[in-house]
Amino acid sequence: MEQPKRIRSQPLQIAVSAVGGLLIFIAVVGVVGLVLNYRITGVTQEALTYDVELEDHGDDLRVAVLDVRHYQRNLYFEALTGQGISRTRVADFEGAYATLLQEIDELEELGIRDEDVPQPEDFRRVAREYYEGFRPAIDLEASDHRAFLDAHEEALVRIDELEAAARQIDKLGEQRSAAALSNVQRTAQNAEFLMLAVLGGLVLVGALLAYAALRVVAELRRLYDSEQRAAEALARANQAKADFIADASHELRTPLTVLHGNAQIGLQLEDRPEQREIFEDILRESTRMSRLVEDLLFLARSDSASPPLHRELVEVRSFLFGLAARAAALAQERGVPFSRELGGYGTLNADVARIEQAVLIFVDNAAKYCPPGTPVRLVSETAGGELRITVEDRGPGIPEEDLSRIFERFYRVDKTRARRQGGSGLGLSIARTIAEAHGGRVEAESRVGEGTKMTLAVPLAAGTVPERDREAAMGEGR
Amino acid sequence: MSRVLVIEDDPGIARLLKRGLALEGIEVDIAEDGFAGRELWERGGFDLVILDVMLPGVDGLSLCAERRTAGDEVPIILLTARDEEEIAHRAREAGITACIGKPFSFPELLERVTALLKAG
Numbered sequence: 229m230e231q232p233k234r235i236r237s238q239p240l241q242i243a244v245s246a247v248g249g250l251l252i253f254i255a256v257v258g259v260v261g262l263v264l265n266y267r268i269t270g271v272t273q274e275a276l277t278y279d280v281e282l283e284d285h286g287d288d289l290r291v292a293v294l295d296v297r298h299y300q301r302n303l304y305f306e307a308l309t310g311q312g313i314s315r316t317r318v319a320d321f322e323g324a325y326a327t328l329l330q331e332i333d334e335l336e337e338l339g340i341r342d343e344d345v346p347q348p349e350d351f352r353r354v355a356r357e358y359y360e361g362f363r364p365a366i367d368l369e370a371s372d373h374r375a376f377l378d379a380h381e382e383a384l385v386r387i388d389e390l391e392a393a394a395r396q397i398d399k400l401g402e403q404r405s406a407a408a409l410s411n412v413q414r415t416a417q418n419a420e421f422l423m424l425a426v427l428g429g430l431v432l433v434g435a436l437l438a439y440a441a442l443r444v445v446a447e448l449r450r451l452y453d454s455e456q457r458a459a460e461a462l463a464r465a466n467q468a469k470a471d472f473i474a475d476a477s478h479e480l481r482t483p484l485t486v487l488h489g490n491a492q493i494g495l496q497l498e499d500r501p502e503q504r505e506i507f508e509d510i511l512r513e514s515t516r517m518s519r520l521v522e523d524l525l526f527l528a529r530s531d532s533a534s535p536p537l538h539r540e541l542v543e544v545r546s547f548l549f550g551l552a553a554r555a556a557a558l559a560q561e562r563g564v565p566f567s568r569e570l571g572g573y574g575t576l577n578a579d580v581a582r583i584e585q586a587v588l589i590f591v592d593n594a595a596k597y598c599p600p601g602t603p604v605r606l607v608s609e610t611a612g613g614e615l616r617i618t619v620e621d622r623g624p625g626i627p628e629e630d631l632s633r634i635f636e637r638f639y640r641v642d643k644t645r646a647r648r649q650g651g652s653g654l655g656l657s658i659a660r661t662i663a664e665a666h667g668g669r670v671e672a673e674s675r676v677g678e679g680t681k682m683t684l685a686v687p688l689a690a691g692t693v694p695e696r697d698r699e700a701a702m703g704e705g706r
Numbered sequence: 707m708s709r710v711l712v713i714e715d716d717p718g719i720a721r722l723l724k725r726g727l728a729l730e731g732i733e734v735d736i737a738e739d740g741f742a743g744r745e746l747w748e749r750g751g752f753d754l755v756i757l758d759v760m761l762p763g764v765d766g767l768s769l770c771a772e773r774r775t776a777g778d779e780v781p782i783i784l785l786t787a788r789d790e791e792e793i794a795h796r797a798r799e800a801g802i803t804a805c806i807g808k809p810f811s812f813p814e815l816l817e818r819v820t821a822l823l824k825a826g
Contacts, residue, residue, distance in 0.1 A: 478787050
């Protein structure tokens with residue numbers, strides 16, 4: 229028993245842990261997937277809003293600075309021609325400067341969080357210094373050409389400063405957006421890897437589950453087969469046992485007949501007393517053996533199939549009268565007083581001879597065990613849809629520890645006494661078999677020193693149960 | 707004097723019947739198998755036939771059916787070791803007069819035999 233249990237639990241454990249593992253795996257993967265998704269969104273958003281824009285603005289700022297420088301040079305070249313600076317050139321320069329200031333404003337709006345690069349206010353200060361240093365020189369160029377050239381040189385230095393700063397911002401933007409993009413890529417790669425891992429895990433868990441299911445099915449099949457085989461073997465063994473007893477009983481019948489018959493003939497032949505005793509002994513023992521054989525045969529048949537019953541419908545009243553008459557005759561034969569208290573009404577569908585046999589077994593037992601002069605009582609009633617027939621004696625009673633075993637074959641409470649009484653040890657077992665074959669039962673009730681009540685209960689025929697059993701109760705002792 | 711044919715392969719049963727019936731003044735012929743039984747039976751002159759169901763050669767039931775078909779109306783007692791319903795039914799079909807199950811009580815058997823001989 230230990231072995232199959234252990235084997236059975238193994239696939240079950242695999243199945244349970246596989247399912248559990250799968251659930252935990254799915255939950256963990258779901259959470260990780262959510263976090264990854266959130267991160268990818270965040271990183272992409274950040275890269276798009278700040279880093280890419282920073283790069284854009286750095287670019288724009290540089291372009292604006294170069295524009296300013298370009299228009300400053302145009303002013304310078306015009307001044308070199310010696311024909312004076314035209315208004316349109318000045319307006320272009322003013323426009324470029326205004327654009328530069330606008331770009332600086334936009335850069336400030338973006339908000340640079342990196343302290344290694346110049347901040348917008350630095351730009352604005354340098355730009356203003358540049359403008360305030362150079363702009364007056366333009367108006368004075370016609371009068372003081374020398375001062376204009378000096379201002380131009382100075383302004384070129386400042387504008388280069390601005391351009392370098394703009395390039396720094398631009399570079400930072402490039403770096404940061406490249407880093408953001410590679411971050412997005414890396415995160416996406418991680419997600420991909422995770423998904424592959426999930427798929428692999430799913431395949432693995434699925435394979436484990438399939439394996440466990442196969443094992444469970446195989447195990448169940450194996451258990452079922454082995455139980456089936458055990459049941460078949462048991463049925464065969466039972467059949468073989470019943471067959472053996474039946475065959476043995478049949479075989480015993482012929483020699484018993486010979487013994488018995490010869491003793492009967494021998495009794496007629498001889499008048500010598502000793503020889504007569506011998507024949508009488510042979511006759512008695514062979515009669516007893518014949519009964520034993522018939523009892524064994526009946527029980528063997530009942531073991532392999534329900535005993536053959538010749539059922540007929542019979543009125544309880546008439547059945548009880550016949551039964552009581554035979555019970556009285558048996559009691560008289562045994563020299564025991566007999567009383568009856570017959571009650572009951574309805575119809576039985578039963579093998580009357582078998583029921584009678586069972587009750588007479590009770591009567592015979594009671595007559596054997598009751599003290600001389602004490603009566604055996606036969607009581608009957610119908611109640612709850614069944615006929616109950618009870619045989620009571622005032623014998624020594626049956627100890628409680630034996631009471632549950634008295635219906636077993638060959639079980640005897642008092643072995644020496646029973647042997648002297650010449651019983652087969654099968655009577656009560658036969659009574660029980662008869663009762664059960666009719667869908668009924670036998671009951672034993674006993675008090676040591678007071679007596680024993682043996683009851684046989686069989687169901688009344690369906691549809692014939694009277695509404696009130698006691699109403700039609702029969703009189704006593706008729 | 708009445709004549710009875712006993713077809714029985716068990717020598718104990720055969721001797722018991724011969725001894726018991728002889729005491730009643732009945733002449734008994736014994737056949738130990740179906741073939742010998744058929745031979746004696748066909749020769750005729752019996753007032754009663756007692757035979758076993760299980761016989762070597764020809765079984766009891768077939769032999770009876772055969773004799774009844776041939777128009778023989780002698781009373782027949784069949785000895786059975788198995789008292790199943792089926793055998794009783796087949797015995798009626800084979801035209802057997804009475805069935806007696808083993809173990810039987812000799813006085814009972816004798817009663818049946820004398821009754822059938824008186825009726826015949």
